[in-house]
Amino acid sequence: MVDLLGQYDNIQEQVDLKILEVVKSAAYINGPEVHNFQKELENYLGVKHVIPCANGTDALQIAMMGLGLKPGDEVITADFTFAATVEVIALLQLTPVLVDVEKDTFNMNIKALKKAITPKTKAIVPVHLFGQCANMEAVLEIAATHDLFVIEDTAQAIGADYTFKDGTKKKAGTIGNVGTTSFFPSKNLGCFGDGGAIFTNDDDLAHIIKGMVNHGMYKRYYHDVVGVNSRLDSLQAAILRIKLPNLDAYCEARKKAATYYTNAFSENSNITTPIISDFTTHVFHQYTIQIQHVDRNALHQHLLDNGIPNGIYYPVPLHSQKAYVDARYKEEDFKVTNELIDTVLSLPMHTELDTEQLDFIITTILNFVNK
Numbered sequence: 620m621v622d623l624l625g626q627y628d629n630i631q632e633q634v635d636l637k638i639l640e641v642v643k644s645a646a647y648i649n650g651p652e653v654h655n656f657q658k659e660l661e662n663y664l665g666v667k668h669v670i671p672c673a674n675g676t677d678a679l680q681i682a683m684m685g686l687g688l689k690p691g692d693e694v695i696t697a698d699f700t701f702a703a704t705v706e707v708i709a710l711l712q713l714t715p716v717l718v719d720v721e722k723d724t725f726n727m728n729i730k731a732l733k734k735a736i737t738p739k740t741k742a743i744v745p746v747h748l749f750g751q752c753a754n755m756e757a758v759l760e761i762a763a764t765h766d767l768f769v770i771e772d773t774a775q776a777i778g779a780d781y782t783f784k785d786g787t788k789k790k791a792g793t794i795g796n797v798g799t800t801s802f803f804p805s806k807n808l809g810c811f812g813d814g815g816a817i818f819t820n821d822d823d824l825a826h827i828i829k830g831m832v833n834h835g836m837y838k839r840y841y842h843d844v845v846g847v848n849s850r851l852d853s854l855q856a857a858i859l860r861i862k863l864p865n866l867d868a869y870c871e872a873r874k875k876a877a878t879y880y881t882n883a884f885s886e887n888s889n890i891t892t893p894i895i896s897d898f899t900t901h902v903f904h905q906y907t908i909q910i911q912h913v914d915r916n917a918l919h920q921h922l923l924d925n926g927i928p929n930g931i932y933y934p935v936p937l938h939s940q941k942a943y944v945d946a947r948y949k950e951e952d953f954k955v956t957n958e959l960i961d962t963v964l965s966l967p968m969h970t971e972l973d974t975e976q977l978d979f980i981i982t983t984i985l986n987f988v989n990k
């Protein structure tokens with residue numbers, strides 16, 4: 620699905636030198652690399668504060684802790700996403716409330732979001748799934764009406780641009796009260812291990828979160844709040860500093876591959892290609908098609924048999940996962956997610972795909988669906 624070695628090849632000299640430099644510096648934790656990466660990412664995103672942490676799941680958890688959410692508070696998120704989002708809600712003993720998504724963009728359905736709001740609702744977590752932003756203008760409007768926090772899960776969409784109706788542009792993750800991301804190796808900006816970050820323009824929240832990632836300390840050995848230990852290490856930060864200047868080029872390479880796929884499939888009535896909302900760019904963390912009239916699972920297997928990696932993201936809606944079942948959920952409220960789990964297929968998508976590989980993937984798919 621991804622070609623991490625191919626991407627490394629292009630920056631190998633820089634990376635190898637840097638790794639050696641960090642090793643010899645012995646500043647493995649909270650060294651200057653982490654501080655410099657933080658500043659450079661703030662600059663790239665146009666956000667006041669970036670707080671690096673250990674992974675994207677921690678980032679979500681710490682964001683919710685920082686906002687002071689309390690057990691019993693309801694937090695609304697999408698039914699069709701990676702489980703990390705709902706997991707941290709449950710871990711903090713908040714009440715997850717899952718809502719259906721839109722069939723064309725895979726992102727949170729705004730009508731379903733409105734319907735899910737109760738007096739206990741405290742926050743909304745839009746997930747910018749597969750690389751394009753959810754309808755943030757609508758989310759912000761609802762949040763303002765009901766006095767709710769907005770936490771953007773940007774693990775799959777770092778680098779995407781959102782355009783408001785008045786023409787203002789913002790980077791994904793810098794639109795709500797707080798945004799979170801992951802630097803897991805296969806993400807669009809990936810390190811060589813685990814990593815994550817939290818973004819905010821709110822000075823007070825940034826201060827709270829900076830202590831929370833470090834055992835709740837604002838002064839050494841004085842623990843004012845219950846915190847966690849969640850750090851991005853210097854080696855990962857050093858690698859991310861080399862990759863960050865390439866992020867826009869990485870996104871472009873992904874978009875180019877996506878356009879190539881879309882052109883090849885657009886005339887085919889058995890394949891629905893990704894649709895991009897007009898308020899967002901798409902950085903194609905995943906290139907996900909929907910398969911009609913043909914057995915999706917058989918196509919999945921056929922591609923594997925031909926040596927083509929492909930994934931079903933996601934095979935089970937969160938509301939049906941054993942850990943997250945809730946008597947309040949009604950199947951008719953999750954019509955779209957229940958359909959998508961049987962039709963979606965994510966194709967190889969990374970920065971190193973060449974036309975020969977793309978042609979082989981496309982031909983193999985078309986031969987099967989046109990059979």
Ligand SMILES: *Cc1c(COP(=O)(O)O)cnc(C)c1O
Nearest residue numbers: 674675676701703774775801803
């Ligand atoms: C990857 C991912 C996460 C979790 O990130 P980790 O760094 O693996 O903890 C959270 N949310 C979404 C949508 C993701 O894709």
